[in-house]
Amino acid sequence: MTGQTDRLQAELDRPTSWPDRPARRGAPRKTVASWLFLLLGVVYFALPLVGTLIFSLRAKPMLSAWTDMLNDPQVWSTLGYSFVIGLITIIVSIVLLVPTAFWVRLRLPRLRPIVEFVTLLPFVVPPIVLVFGLITTFSRPPLPLTGTNLGSDVLLVCAYVILSLPYMYRAVDAGLRTIDIRTLTEACQSLGAGWFTILWRVILPNLRVSILSGAFLTLAIVVGEFTIANFLARPMFATYLQLIYGNLAYQPAAVALISFGITWGAMGVIALIGRGSQDKSEIGGAH
């Protein structure tokens, strides 16, 4: 008799959850695999950064790579130059693209596919081909821009405006989609505003957030850009890094980390600005 009750008791005590639900058994294994992939990913991504940091600390005395870098006037001048070029690029992009995107949405919706097609062309023409074409075109009359420093600067900015076209246009256009430009424009016009006032005092302030994310992505791309700057022989940050890599031992490691830091900073700002918005325009790069 007791045997019977014991069995009954055992049956009741038996954990009822898992043997009856085989589907759940996969769950913990899946989580373990996820942790493993995450760990491998983090290690792979961290190693080169750690390696660079260690290398920069190998100089003797230990922090001399960093102090040398801080005391190197050319690090600061090339960095300053890159930022100025980046800023001018952003301003030219905004001046060129905001009125265009606005006008196309308001008056020329049939041109939209064509404009979008043009803004995507830089994906088809890689930077190396673009600079090849630019140098071929602008190293001879009627516009021999590569002959002077100023001309090369102009060419550099124009090349970067082209390079950032896909990101900037998409950012501006995404911003325009969220506001009712037709009503805004009519309201402005009924109050007697001209086109410049409408764009400068009504449309532009409304696009602040989306333009900022496009602008910081452009800044990140321009400050790290090497190919076009190199062939136009401009004293950009990335070309200077390449130069000292050939001549100095440890300092390039410190400068490379600064370069990563700038990208982090720019993308961090975009993440802060774009929190909550579904904008995926941060896919870019100048590899």
Added chain:
Amino acid sequence: MRWSLLGVFPFFAFATMFLVIPTSYLVVGSFRDRAGNFTVQNYLNLSRPLTANAYVTSIEISLVTAILGGILGFLLAYAVIAGGLPTPFRTGIMTFSGVASNFAGVPLALAFVFTIGRTGFITVFLNTVLGVDVYGSGFTIYSKLGLEIVYLYFQLPLMVLIIAPAIDGLKKEWREASENAGASTFQYWRLIALPILMPSLLGSMILLFGNAFGAQATAFALTGGFINLVTILIGGQLSGDVLGDQNLGYALAMGMVAIMAVTILAYSWLARRAERWQR
């Protein structure tokens, strides 16, 4: 209507001047011989060993890093999005992917030299602690394999970024429905998840291919131009006449544009197909 076209004139003028005309110069030049007569010989000359080799190497490196980066990036994205990990990891990996996919050429190349270069800390660690002499066994970071390892650093996070929406689009109901119908995990993946994800996966990998194919800075910084890629060869032609034929250089660049165009077209076609499941 006619008058309002003036509003887009600056944009088209700028694009024409700094994108269309420069590219057209290369197109026209690629169809000319040295005397300026029309010819297709430049394109036939692309089959010469030097240029053909450059295309093969470029395509090989782009394929390898697109497929590997695609698979690994997908696994990482799936792990942090649908793998049962706490949400902060998802946010962290997505933000980091935005940053790392933008890590540009020169600093990235240097970072890898400092890590797995001849005196990099992993190389030294393997040699002194584990007694494995990687460079003695023939590995060098300045090779095709080395370049592939470096490219993966921006390919993998780019994959994470562009595949994430597709993984988000996998509905829980599909999995539950398949389980209720008695399907195993393997059957769920083979019959439901993978077919739905396939256009996104393929499209993303094609985008990665184009991303690697157009890269010049990383390879140049890493190898100093001693690896025969299309981008490196064009660069060499730009700084000095390495091909001995200016017009062949133009054809080389145009071949590259053609491959990029096919890549982008294939991507947008697949992206449209993928959208069907993401409503």
